[in-house]
Amino acid sequence: MSLQAFQQALTDLVMSPALRARVAEDAHGQLAGYDLSEQELRRLAALAADPRVRTPTFLHRAFRLSMLANTVPRTCKVLGPGGIRELTHAWWAAGPPRTMQYLKEAQLFADFARGRLRDGSFQNDFLEEVLDTELAMLALGRSGLTWEPGTRPVPDDLAFRVLHLHPACRAIAWRHEPDAVLAALDAGRPLDGLPSGDHCLLLAAEGGGRLLLKTFRGEPARALLAVDGARPGGEICAAHGVPGRVLAELLEAGWLGSTVQ
Amino acid sequence: MTSLQPADRLAGLPRLGVGLSYQAPLRGFVLEHLDSFDFLELIPDIFWADQGRGAPDRYRESVDAAPFLARVAASKPLIAHSVGLSIGSGDPFDAAHVEQIAAWQERYGFPWHSDHLSFNRLEHVTGHFMDTGVTLPVPFDHEVLDLLCERVDRVQARIPVPFLLENNVYYFEIPEQDMTEAEFLNRLTERTGCGLLLDLHNIYTNARNLGFDPWSMLASLDLSRVVEVHLGGGMEVDGVWLDAHSGPCPEEVWAMLEEVLPRAPRLCGVVFEMFGNYYPQVGPEPLLAELGRARRVLERRAA
Numbered sequence A: 001m002s003l004q005a006f007q008q009a010l011t012d013l014v015m016s017p018a019l020r021a022r023v024a025e026d027a028h029g030q031l032a033g034y035d036l037s038e039q040e041l042r043r044l045a046a047l048a049a050d051p052r053v054r055t056p057t058f059l060h061r062a063f064r065l066s067m068l069a070n071t072v073p074r075t076c077k078v079l080g081p082g083g084i085r086e087l088t089h090a091w092w093a094a095g096p097p098r099t100m101q102y103l104k105e106a107q108l109f110a111d112f113a114r115g116r117l118r119d120g121s122f123q124n125d126f127l128e129e130v131l132d133t134e135l136a137m138l139a140l141g142r143s144g145l146t147w148e149p150g151t152r153p154v155p156d157d158l159a160f161r162v163l164h165l166h167p168a169c170r171a172i173a174w175r176h177e178p179d180a181v182l183a184a185l186d187a188g189r190p191l192d193g194l195p196s197g198d199h200c201l202l203l204a205a206e207g208g209g210r211l212l213l214k215t216f217r218g219e220p221a222r223a224l225l226a227v228d229g230a231r232p233g234g235e236i237c238a239a240h241g242v243p244g245r246v247l248a249e250l251l252e253a254g255w256l257g258s259t260v261q
Numbered sequence B: 001m002t003s004l005q006p007a008d009r010l011a012g013l014p015r016l017g018v019g020l021s022y023q024a025p026l027r028g029f030v031l032e033h034l035d036s037f038d039f040l041e042l043i044p045d046i047f048w049a050d051q052g053r054g055a056p057d058r059y060r061e062s063v064d065a066a067p068f069l070a071r072v073a074a075s076k077p078l079i080a081h082s083v084g085l086s087i088g089s090g091d092p093f094d095a096a097h098v099e100q101i102a103a104w105q106e107r108y109g110f111p112w113h114s115d116h117l118s119f120n121r122l123e124h125v126t127g128h129f130m131d132t133g134v135t136l137p138v139p140f141d142h143e144v145l146d147l148l149c150e151r152v153d154r155v156q157a158r159i160p161v162p163f164l165l166e167n168n169v170y171y172f173e174i175p176e177q178d179m180t181e182a183e184f185l186n187r188l189t190e191r192t193g194c195g196l197l198l199d200l201h202n203i204y205t206n207a208r209n210l211g212f213d214p215w216s217m218l219a220s221l222d223l224s225r226v227v228e229v230h231l232g233g234g235m236e237v238d239g240v241w242l243d244a245h246s247g248p249c250p251e252e253v254w255a256m257l258e259e260v261l262p263r264a265p266r267l268c269g270v271v272f273e274m275f276g277n278y279y280p281q282v283g284p285e286p287l288l289a290e291l292g293r294a295r296r297v298l299e300r301r302a303a
C-alpha cells in the first residue's frame, strides 16, 4: 500500500475507460495487482463508477492527440478523422505516453503505424511516405546542420568510395508524386486519384529552420535511396542499375559525400 | 528544515502587476505588445526536452530559447511556472528538476517561482518516463500533507526565492479525504511558509462542475499567502466546464478577483492565461482586453 500504487491505479483508470468498466464490476479482482489499502480500494472503486472521470480521460487523449497534431499535421490530414480515431485508439490501448517530447511520441507512433501497415491491420496508401517525410523534416529542423548549394569536386575513384547522404539531407521513398500529394494536403483537397510511381523526395536543411524539398525520379531516385553509408559506388551501381555518371552528378551537387574505404 | 520563520519568506517581493502566461504561438504578441503586460510568466519545461531521470545531459535546452528569453528579460521580469516537478507524485522527489529550476532562476533572476499542487508524472512504478499531460489531484490527507511539506522545504532550501504552489483544477473528487481543499492549502502554506498561486478559474471550474460554492471556499482560504493570481477562461463541453484557457475570463472570476484583492496583502502579480493554440483564431484583441481589464482592477485597488 503506497501513494505510488494508488496513483498508478488512478492513472490507469483515467487512461482506460475499459478498465473503469471492469473495476466498477469487480474492484477487488481487477485491482489485485496493485498494492492498495482498503481505503484506496474503496476510493478507486468509487472513481471507476464516477462519470466525471470521463473528463480527464478526454483531456489526456486531447493531450496525446495534440502531440501528434503539432508534430505531424499532414499525417493527421492523410488519416482523416476516421483513420485518426482508429489508429490512435489502438495506439493508446497499446500503452501510456512514455515521453513528454513531441518528436519522440511521434516517432513511437510512427513505429506503431508502420507495424500496422506491415501486418495489414491498417491500410492507407499515403500514410508511410507522408509520416516519414514529416518526421525527417522535424529531425532536420532541429539538427542545426546546414546544406549549402554549389558544385563539389568529384573524385575519380567513386566506384571504390563509400557513399553517404550529406548529413543535413534525408531521402524519403514515395510511391506517389510528392509535390502533388503535399500540395493537395495543404489545400485540403482529396488525395484519391493522384498518380502513383516511385519517387525520392530529398530534404535538405538550409539553416534558419528552412528546408529545401526536391523530387527525383528514376535512376537518381534509386541512387539516393540506395546510398547507405556502407557500400561503395560500384556496388550501388551494380545492385540498383544506376550508371556511375548519376552518382557523380549527385556528388557534384552536394547531395552525396564519399569517404575512402 | 526551513531556516526562516514561515511568514518571512514572502516579505519584500516586488509588486510586478499584470503578467501574461507565455505560450509559443504568443511569441509575436509578446514582442509586439510588450507594453500590455508588466511581466512574463513562462513554463520553463517547454524550453527544454527532459530526457528522464538519470539520463545524461537530462535537460536539453532548445537552441532558440536563450535569445528570445534574453530579449524579453531585457525589459520585463520573468517568472517560472513549472509543470515538471510533479510534486504530489508518489515517485521519489525529483531533486534534479529543482536543480534545473535553480539554474534558470540564477540565469533569469525570477523573483519567485511556482509549480502545480498535483501529480502528472509516474516513473518509478512503470520503470519508464510517463506523463499523463493532465495534472491529477492528490488526496487531501494528512499523510500527503506531510509528504508535500517535506518536499516544499527541500525546494525552498535549494532555491533562494519564494516558491508558490497552485491550487489544482480537478474534474472528480477523491472520496473520504481527511481535509477540505482550503484546509489543506492553509496548512501547507502555514507549515512551510510557501506562497499560494491562487488560480481563480480553477476554483470556478471545480465549483461549477462539482457543485460547491466558490465563495465559501474563498471565505475559508487564508489569502494572506497569495502572491500570485491566475485568471483564465474556459468552455462548456457536454455539460462540463473545461479549464481550457480558451478565451476571456467569466464575469464571476472577475468578481472573485475583487473579493480576493483586499484580503491578499502579499499579492504581487495577476497573470492571464490563454492557451496559445487559440491565438491564431482569436488574434490579439481578447488578450489585450483581458490584460487591460486586469490592470484597471489592480490600479483601482492601489488608488
Ligand SMILES: [Fe+2]
Binding pocket: B166, B199, B230, B273
Ligand atoms: Fe493556472
